[in-house]
Amino acid sequence: MFKTKILKPEPGSFHPEEQFASAVCEGLSLENKCLPSWLIFDSDGSKIFKKITELAGYLPAACEFEIIRTHKNNIANLIAGDTFNLIELGSGDGCKTRILIEHLLTRELNFHYFPIDISQGAVKNLIESLKDNHRGAHIEVTGLIGDYFEGLKTIIQDGTKQNLILFLGVTLNNMGPDTARSFLKNLKDSMRAKDYLLIGFDLMKNPKLLYSSYNDPLFEKFNLHLLDRINQELGANFDKEYFVQQGQYNPNTRAVESYLYSTRKQTIHIKALNEDFHFRAWEAMQTEQSFKYTLEEIESLAVENGFEIVKHFFDSKKYFVDSVWKVTN
Ligand SMILES: C[S@@+](CC[C@H](N)C(=O)[O-])C[C@H]1O[C@@H](n2cnc3c(N)ncnc32)[C@H](O)[C@@H]1O
Numbered sequence: 211m212f213k214t215k216i217l218k219p220e221p222g223s224f225h226p227e228e229q230f231a232s233a234v235c236e237g238l239s240l241e242n243k244c245l246p247s248w249l250i251f252d253s254d255g256s257k258i259f260k261k262i263t264e265l266a267g268y269l270p271a272a273c274e275f276e277i278i279r280t281h282k283n284n285i286a287n288l289i290a291g292d293t294f295n296l297i298e299l300g301s302g303d304g305c306k307t308r309i310l311i312e313h314l315l316t317r318e319l320n321f322h323y324f325p326i327d328i329s330q331g332a333v334k335n336l337i338e339s340l341k342d343n344h345r346g347a348h349i350e351v352t353g354l355i356g357d358y359f360e361g362l363k364t365i366i367q368d369g370t371k372q373n374l375i376l377f378l379g380v381t382l383n384n385m386g387p388d389t390a391r392s393f394l395k396n397l398k399d400s401m402r403a404k405d406y407l408l409i410g411f412d413l414m415k416n417p418k419l420l421y422s423s424y425n426d427p428l429f430e431k432f433n434l435h436l437l438d439r440i441n442q443e444l445g446a447n448f449d450k451e452y453f454v455q456q457g458q459y460n461p462n463t464r465a466v467e468s469y470l471y472s473t474r475k476q477t478i479h480i481k482a483l484n485e486d487f488h489f490r491a492w493e494a495m496q497t498e499q500s501f502k503y504t505l506e507e508i509e510s511l512a513v514e515n516g517f518e519i520v521k522h523f524f525d526s527k528k529y530f531v532d533s534v535w536k537v538t539n
Pocket of ligand 1: 248251256259263299300301302303304305306326327328329332356357358359377378379380381
């Protein structure tokens, strides 16, 4: 029988609404204005991102879809018993995970799926569409709206089942090196010896391919959505007409960096912060970053943070890897 539930875990140290205002204030006050990409993901931001993942030219998603389709059987073979938790951190609309879920159902494995995401709309839509597609199936789904670690604590703290934790879709690529390290350390502390982590990494490739992946008009819409969100949530007066987006690989930081450029000199007032922010003509504000990894860097990242690598699953062009890790004993 198909059973679903949506939970909002008790917020711990992460309060997205309050942190939205402080992250905006902090980012716009920097000499080189820079806003973290998680700010873009409200319900509408998640909808635009879903469309991006459907673009053939957006290689991180196209390659990861191919990996899940090709290796779903090998991924399912990681499960030792006949009952387990499938936990997805930052699930978004769970479009890739559905391929795995369908496969797990055909193998009649008994599992509980926990998508966790700060975007309420993404979790609700995901659960609705699973319900529509698998009404008669034997699957339990609990959506958790909130931060990764609050969700994980709720699931793992007193459970005994094996956990397969998915962290798909370049979400780790979006973190700077220090944030990625502390994220992985927290994750390691939440996992037990028999659990597996399957984590997606976009690999370094020809910068021309990186350029075309990050400059579709939908990317501009996605990044400009952040201005709408700041207007809605903090009473700002950004006018999207006066900003354009461009993404570019930076060999010094080794990340594709997306910027919104102010096309003219302008002052933005944000009511909730009671502050004015000044933009020079063609001043750049960074809104996204996606670090690109080599395989050696991924292997060091795993080992330095207390994991061992169990397996790498690649797409046919080796542009992307879903790497399976377990905690080192
Ligand atoms: C790059 S998208 C990836 C979505 C999906 N996993 C995929 O592969 O298409 C990152 C997702 O992580 C979510 N997210 C960002 N920060 C989060 C946090 N601290 N806790 C939970 N979810 C978060 C966003 O809302 C977004 O849905």
